[in-house]
Amino acid sequence: METVLTTHFADERYRFIDTYRGFGGYEALRKAISMPRDAIVEEVRKANLRGRGGAGFPAGVKWGFLPKDMSRPRVLVVNADEGEPGTFKDRRIMSRAPHLLVEGLAIACYALTIHKAYIYIRGEFVREAGILDEAVSEAYASGFLGKDILGSGFDLDVTVHRGAGAYICGEETSTLNSLEGKRGWPRLKPPFPATIGAFGLPTIVNNVETLSDVPWIITHGGERFAALGCEKNGGTRLVGVSGPVQRPGIYELPADVNLRHVIYDVAGGLRDGKKLKAVIPGGSSTPVLRADEIDVNFDIESMAKLGTMAGTSGVIVIPEGTCMVRALRVLMNFYAHESCGQCTPCREGTGWLRKVVGRIEAGEGRPRDIELILDLCDNMMGRTICALADAAAMPAQSFLWKFREEFDRHIRDRKCPYGNRF
Amino acid sequence: MSVAFSDAGRKEFERLLARYPEKEAVILPALHLVQKEFGYVSDEAIVYIAGLLSVAPAQIEGVATFYTMYNRKPVGKYHVQVCRNLSCSLMGAEHLIGHLSRKLGIEPGETTPDGKFTLSEVECLGSCGTAPVMQVNDEYHENLTEESIDAVLDGLP
Numbered sequence A: 001m002e003t004v005l006t007t008h009f010a011d012e013r014y015r016f017i018d019t020y021r022g023f024g025g026y027e028a029l030r031k032a033i034s035m036p037r038d039a040i041v042e043e044v045r046k047a048n049l050r051g052r053g054g055a056g057f058p059a060g061v062k063w064g065f066l067p068k069d070m071s072r073p074r075v076l077v078v079n080a081d082e083g084e085p086g087t088f089k090d091r092r093i094m095s096r097a098p099h100l101l102v103e104g105l106a107i108a109c110y111a112l113t114i115h116k117a118y119i120y121i122r123g124e125f126v127r128e129a130g131i132l133d134e135a136v137s138e139a140y141a142s143g144f145l146g147k148d149i150l151g152s153g154f155d156l157d158v159t160v161h162r163g164a165g166a167y168i169c170g171e172e173t174s175t176l177n178s179l180e181g182k183r184g185w186p187r188l189k190p191p192f193p194a195t196i197g198a199f200g201l202p203t204i205v206n207n208v209e210t211l212s213d214v215p216w217i218i219t220h221g222g223e224r225f226a227a228l229g230c231e232k233n234g235g236t237r238l239v240g241v242s243g244p245v246q247r248p249g250i251y252e253l254p255a256d257v258n259l260r261h262v263i264y265d266v267a268g269g270l271r272d273g274k275k276l277k278a279v280i281p282g283g284s285s286t287p288v289l290r291a292d293e294i295d296v297n298f299d300i301e302s303m304a305k306l307g308t309m310a311g312t313s314g315v316i317v318i319p320e321g322t323c324m325v326r327a328l329r330v331l332m333n334f335y336a337h338e339s340c341g342q343c344t345p346c347r348e349g350t351g352w353l354r355k356v357v358g359r360i361e362a363g364e365g366r367p368r369d370i371e372l373i374l375d376l377c378d379n380m381m382g383r384t385i386c387a388l389a390d391a392a393a394m395p396a397q398s399f400l401w402k403f404r405e406e407f408d409r410h411i412r413d414r415k416c417p418y419g420n421r422f
Numbered sequence B: 001m002s003v004a005f006s007d008a009g010r011k012e013f014e015r016l017l018a019r020y021p022e023k024e025a026v027i028l029p030a031l032h033l034v035q036k037e038f039g040y041v042s043d044e045a046i047v048y049i050a051g052l053l054s055v056a057p058a059q060i061e062g063v064a065t066f067y068t069m070y071n072r073k074p075v076g077k078y079h080v081q082v083c084r085n086l087s088c089s090l091m092g093a094e095h096l097i098g099h100l101s102r103k104l105g106i107e108p109g110e111t112t113p114d115g116k117f118t119l120s121e122v123e124c125l126g127s128c129g130t131a132p133v134m135q136v137n138d139e140y141h142e143n144l145t146e147e148s149i150d151a152v153l154d155g156l157p
């Protein structure tokens, strides 16, 4: 299979600019600055590159939202906050191939006439932030960043900015507030970042993986990238598999790869002869699937048809013998902890979900608790400033819909049949 | 107690200021710097940063308390942070947290009496494929077992 990102990941020196250039690195940037700016955006559009941060918005379309009026400078913010449970792909790119990201963001900035980019990286990734800092310095020293890049007259300044521990800061408007030195409270939209973003300026926010795909697209053309995936989802995806499988890890696979194939062939199936019970396909916020539902392709449309999402392509494999109430309780703790508290339905709703799921797990559930959870979810969805409330409600609903009998049994027997453990 | 950056810290602070169009954007990096130099973000440090940036201390405090990585109280020499989210739980994190608790003689959230270790449970560290995972100060330790935890902690000076 043709790979876009991981081709040279095994080479430990790939993260240094000499090795990266030895494999043709920064030739895409050289090519891009010889192209008309619109033609670069057109290639990305043709590539059917969907945002890899979770929402799947077409990158080329997003780039078109910047105002035509060039009187205000524009900003690019790279979203490297990677915090969605089950997701660990951007970290891999940044540690193995930081120059893919740097080259990709430089091409994007050139195409969109952006002279200032920030890489917002989650605070815990100290090592990766150091690797990025080093890659950025190397790129400056080689003339790929800074003033008059490759003699084109184009200037670009890049700053690596560390977050400080808050999942919500991955939500793009929270990212912007955090970058500005504020609490990471999401902003009401509109205005969208493309109009008023970082420091009040028109801003494009893109995920690490999204931008890292751009050099290949420029080198090989948008159509070839599109052909690696399916109709509306171009290219490959870095699929992360976690949980008790034979070979957990990051795999670069076609955007429409089959989920069963990912789990049983790519990741080698479950360990210790365990059977599959459930799969959370695209990061913790995406609705859970039962073991009999995994014959589905990973593209955004096929997943949506099944009532779930490809999300961040972080596949969490749950084996038989796992208490689904306990698993949901872990997730509800997380969302309650991470809600920024601005919106009442989210602040109260995530707190209540934690409490009610917790008491069911503890054997203290009440007969009406299932209805209570579903009501709470209804009151959260689509009624808040950002999508975190939905991100908490979707797993709650889906766990109840798909594994209702386990919740009923906890309530009826007043105890956890799994002995309150994983 | 009054606090002030070392000369190197002060220089780094000035370098950071020049990187951003608005001085407030330096608050997060400055608080990281505070934590690096003083171990935690004290009230005095908040007043100090507020003074350097000419903003109200309450503004810095509001930011410092929003983010989990800023310790508002002193922590041990080694801050052991274990992921308790789903992928790690499926791979035995709860069991390992119990092991750490017994080994160090403290519950999550506590610090050993000698000030050497603080144990915390944290959310997903973005390393789910190599679960279970813990972070000791800045460093990740992955694919943890009881034995590997012992080897890491016993090897710390």
Ligand SMILES: Cc1cc2nc3c(=O)[nH]c(=O)nc-3n(C[C@H](O)[C@H](O)[C@H](O)COP(=O)(O)O)c2cc1C
Pocket (backbone or CB within 6 Å): A050, A051, A052, A053, A054, A055, A056, A057, A059, A079, A080, A081, A082, A083, A084, A167, A168, A169, A170, A171, A172, A173, A205, A206, A207, A208, A210, A211, A386, A387, A388, A391
């Ligand atoms: C609660 C929440 C957390 C998010 N966390 C991240 C994240 O860590 N990284 C990321 O790239 N996008 C994250 N997103 C999605 C961003 O808001 C945004 O859609 C994305 O960065 C856009 O980039 P893309 O179009 O290239 O995917 C999050 C969204 C929500 C609602």
Ligand code: SF4
Pocket (backbone or CB within 6 Å): A168, A185, A186, A338, A339, A340, A341, A342, A343, A344, A346, A347, A384, A385, A386, A387, A388, A389
């Ligand atoms: S939905 Fe939740 S996380 Fe998002 S802004 Fe509202 S309270 Fe904050």
Ligand code: FES
Pocket (backbone or CB within 6 Å): A085, A086, A087, B083, B084, B085, B086, B087, B088, B089, B123, B124, B125, B126, B127, B128, B131, B133
């Ligand atoms: S769940 Fe532990 S690192 Fe992601």
